[in-house]
Amino acid sequence: MxxxxxxxxxxxxxxxxxxxxxxxxxxxxxxxxxxxxxxxxxxxxxxxxxxxxxxxxxxxxxxxxxxxxxxxxxxxxxxxxxxxxxxxxxxxxxxxxxxxxxxxxxxxxxxxATAAPAKPTAPPAMPPAPARAVAAGADIKDCPACPTLVSIPAASFSMGSNASDPSEKPAHPVNVAVPFAIGRYEVSVQEWNACAAAGACPKVDQSPNSGPNAPMRDVSWDDAQQYAKWLARISGKPYRLPTEAEWELAARGGTTTSYWWGAQMVQGKANCRECGKPWSEDAPANVGSFAANPYGLFDTSGGVWEWVADCWHNNYKGAPADARAWDEPNCRVRVIRGGSWREGASYMVATTRFKYDASVRHSQNGFRVVRSLK
Structure with missing residues (x-):
């Protein structure tokens, strides 16, 4: 036979x-x-x-x-x-x-399992610093190892879409009343490795062709939480994952169209399977390889999927009308946003959302961090 x-x-x-x-x-x-x-x-x-x-x-x-x-x-x-x-x-x-x-x-x-690196003496935790006024769009660098952030002003916008996937419905008004700062780029391999070298994050091997400026991937939601806690400790600032509302506001860049660059797909605007060069099936492009959105953020479409703080819900019925994370007790399924380099153009719209178990490491999943400005 x-x-x-x-x-x-x-x-x-x-x-x-x-x-x-x-x-x-x-x-x-x-x-x-x-x-x-x-x-x-x-x-x-x-x-x-x-x-x-x-x-x-x-x-x-x-x-x-x-x-x-x-x-x-x-x-x-x-x-x-x-x-x-x-x-x-x-x-x-x-x-x-x-x-x-x-x-x-x-x-x-x-x-x-990988052997944990030897833990050096941890630096003393910095006391929380008083908030300072930051102009919209200004670069923020809280410590040498911290990612570069960009400030996002408070704003109201329509979140979700009534013309796309059922999980993105209904479109609903959201008021983000407090400005915040979000990573200008997705967290890179080099930035993650600094946390791993300090013994605060797990060492997660990347593919051989991933350089220091590649987006960090194959990390779980739980891993991302560890990284944010480490940044908070060494900087004295309240680092965390963005809420889903904060993420979409930042990804839209103040626009109201399906893509931050307009109503139609345009080649060369994002790192995805149908988005044009540079593209490789094997790995995402380095962070910042494509144009920034109007808020100065790179790779909110494509690159790697980005973890956010919220628990997964099948749609937006009953979603908060403000920037709070929509959480649930003992939630283990979390939201990821933005699509990855392995998806097609239909996933590059600003409203695309997906889900994974918080403990699963997937080779297409990464993240960026935020902190409050007030």
Missing amino acids: WQRLLMVCVLAGPACAWFAVAQDQPPRAYRVGVVPKNSAEQFELAFWESIKDSNHVSDYEAYLKAYPKGRFAALAQARIARLRAAAPRGAAAAAEQSGPKEAPLKAPPAST
Whole structure:
């Protein structure tokens, strides 16, 4: 008996993704229809698409943890067995240390564990400094290791969209009454590594082609919280993740159109699959490789998905009318915004939102930080 491959075509927006699944039947092509951005199928497909060519056992282990009965579960188990059988004794663990991993932060598999760097004597915590008035758009650098921030003025805007994905409805007025400062760029590998070197953040290996100015990725929401707490300690400033309302206000840059640059997609404005050069399927472009929005923020569309503080809700019914994080007790599913370099142009709109478990590290997920100015 011989095996054939079942080719499954999944339409996600304008793109068609083909997946090969081992079967004992003649090959047939199936169209399973358009998969909405806000669907369980799309979440799983996005996860699988990002790891399907991986040579790391931990990627497939993470998939099975998230989707133990998923459509690719049998294939994931087969690849784990094949990779373990092919690896020389003692080499499997070493292989797991390189390349992106989908490993959860809590109770990670032994193969993904990395030795924590020696912790130097922690600097004394700085007392909170009094707030100073900061002009809108001015650069803020609170400490040598701190990311560069840009100030965002208080404003009211319409959040969400009635013409896009169901998760983005209803469009609703939001008043951000207090100005805040947000990272001009997504947190970079170099900035993350400074926290890891201080023993305050986990060491998360990046792909070999990721330089110091690449956006930090493969980090969970829990990881991002650790980084923000470290910045708060060394700077004396109240660093945190942005709320979803703050993030969208900043990403829009004061505009009201679908994209911050206008109503239509324009090549060369963002780092995505259909956005023009520079683009590589293997990794996102360095931070700041594309034009900034009117507020001076880079890569709010594409690059890497960005964690925000809010708990995931399927839509905006009952959402706060101010800039508070929309949280829930014991919430473990958190919001990510902005799309990544692996998505198409339809994901680059300012209202795009998605979700992941707070403990999952995914190779397309990163973040930027904020702090209050009052």
